[in-house]
Amino acid sequence: MANKLVTIFGGSGFIGRHVVRRFAADGWRVRVAVRDTRAAAFLKPAGNLGQIALVPASIRDDASVAAAIAGADAVINCVGVLYERGNSTFEAMHVDGAARVAKAAAAAGVEHLVHISALGAAADSPSTYARSKAAGEAAVQDAFPTATIFRPSVVFGAEDGFFNLFGRIAQLSPVLPFFTDIVPHAEGGGGPKFQPVFVGDVANAIGDSVMKPGYAGETFELGGPRVYDMREIMQIVNRETMRDRWIIGVPFIVAQVSAVFAQFLPTPLLTPDQVKLLKIGNVLGNKAPGLAEFGIVPSSAEAIVGSYLKRFRPVQQGKRIRIAAK
Numbered sequence: 001m002a003n004k005l006v007t008i009f010g011g012s013g014f015i016g017r018h019v020v021r022r023f024a025a026d027g028w029r030v031r032v033a034v035r036d037t038r039a040a041a042f043l044k045p046a047g048n049l050g051q052i053a054l055v056p057a058s059i060r061d062d063a064s065v066a067a068a069i070a071g072a073d074a075v076i077n078c079v080g081v082l083y084e085r086g087n088s089t090f091e092a093m094h095v096d097g098a099a100r101v102a103k104a105a106a107a108a109g110v111e112h113l114v115h116i117s118a119l120g121a122a123a124d125s126p127s128t129y130a131r132s133k134a135a136g137e138a139a140v141q142d143a144f145p146t147a148t149i150f151r152p153s154v155v156f157g158a159e160d161g162f163f164n165l166f167g168r169i170a171q172l173s174p175v176l177p178f179f180t181d182i183v184p185h186a187e188g189g190g191g192p193k194f195q196p197v198f199v200g201d202v203a204n205a206i207g208d209s210v211m212k213p214g215y216a217g218e219t220f221e222l223g224g225p226r227v228y229d230m231r232e233i234m235q236i237v238n239r240e241t242m243r244d245r246w247i248i249g250v251p252f253i254v255a256q257v258s259a260v261f262a263q264f265l266p267t268p269l270l271t272p273d274q275v276k277l278l279k280i281g282n283v284l285g286n287k288a289p290g291l292a293e294f295g296i297v298p299s300s301a302e303a304i305v306g307s308y309l310k311r312f313r314p315v316q317q318g319k320r321i322r323i324a325a326k
Helices: 014-025 041-046 062-069 090-107 128-143 163-172 199-211 230-241 252-262 272-280 306-312 317-325
Strands: 005-009 029-034 052-056 074-077 112-116 148-152 175-180 219-222 246-251
Touching: 005 014, 005 062, 014 029, 014 041, 014 199, 029 062, 041 052, 052 062, 062 090, 074 090, 074 199, 090 112, 090 128, 112 128, 112 199, 128 148, 128 272, 148 199, 163 175, 163 230, 163 306, 175 230, 175 252, 175 272, 199 219, 230 246, 230 306, 246 252, 252 272
Parallel strands: 005 029, 005 074, 029 052, 074 112, 112 148, 148 219, 175 246
Antiparallel strands: none
């Protein structure tokens, strides 16, 4: 693969950085297309000298996208936003930007295009985010019919914004709340269900889809080995942070009201659109192939999250561990 070149849009993001490392480990030359090359400099040590190049690009700009793609054998689009700010709207990033990358890849004669969407993408979803993801998929398939599309569930790993968020809450708050429309202790009262997938498994599937034959034009839904409700997620957080917080169910109306105000924060914890997504949950529908198609056995959350949630443990964690072992 020494002469192969891959361009990765959004390569400094959570999923993107793992994709960069996967391609670098397999000997590809990696071109990371990002808005801020200085902030992405941490990626350089992931490869050998000169193997990873950082180039300025915005998927809202035709010229920079075309320049970033020129000469590439494969293109991976990992760009996505969870909330809208200024020009970074769902339409601009997930639809127009995705179409721009796909059209430029087709015009440049790129062999492989991989587009990262999201589990739950649907044209009839109540969520603007999910509808934009579905529209983005359609735009990509129109421009590049052999593109491979991935729809991961909630992705976890050391830099995630999911378990780390709750770990931080456990560190600072005496309670770990979750949202539900059912009496918390009744059957089904544990809140929405999720099927978290490990970022390393996602990156390996993306790499295999380019480096091995048979995946062009396919759509894959990626999830972990187990479905959890939100109460179970909080129990994992409680255990791994050694905080023993009080886990309480809160009506969704509280989330809806809170989101109205929280959406205006610089980095909102919750927006009204995210509440709509949260109520739906994020579980595989078994309508599309997944990690098994790549021979990947999905990693469980329990096996991995403790390695990074330990940062939220009390200062006296070592003493508590020794006492528990006696």
